[in-house]
Amino acid sequence: MEFCPKCGKVLIPHNRILKCSLCGYTKKLNDEDSKDYILSHDVSDKRKVIISGDKVNAMPTTRGLCYRCGNRQLEWWMVQMHRSDEAETRFYRCTKCGNTWRRSN
Structure with a gap:
């Protein structure tokens, strides 16, 4: 691959x-x-x-709420956006509509 x-x-x-x-x-x-x-x-x-196929999902999932479509299952990942002494930024993506947003801690 x-x-x-x-x-x-x-x-x-x-x-x-x-x-x-x-x-x-x-x-x-x-x-x-x-x-x-x-x-x-x-x-x-x-x-x-x-x-092949769109149903292959390698991302971890969690329960949450997509503000766009109301779906309750979200993929998530974290990225260090700033200095190492600051908290990482969490990203969420809706498994239904693909809407993506972030949340800083």
């Missing part, structure tokens, strides 16, 4: 090209490398498998 060097999203294989669906970055694969990449829902294959 490879990630986009510009935005960090997973690169999806298609016709000997790895392409980012978010920013449009592409990387050409040679014939030998293209045999290693497949797009699949099954992880039992020994090749470099890329799990």
Whole structure:
């Protein structure tokens, strides 16, 4: 599995090209490398498998309230935005509508 060097999203294989669906970055694969990449829902294959689908979620989730759609499940992550002696900033993203906001401690 490879990630986009510009935005960090997973690169999806298609016709000997790895392409980012978010920013449009592409990387050409040679014939030998293209045999290693497949797009699949099954992880039992020994090749470099890329799990497809919008339902794959690798972020931790918590219960909260999305102020836009009212959904109660949120993804969350923390980023150190300021000096190390200051609290980190928490980001939340609604799992239903994708609305994202932050909360500083």
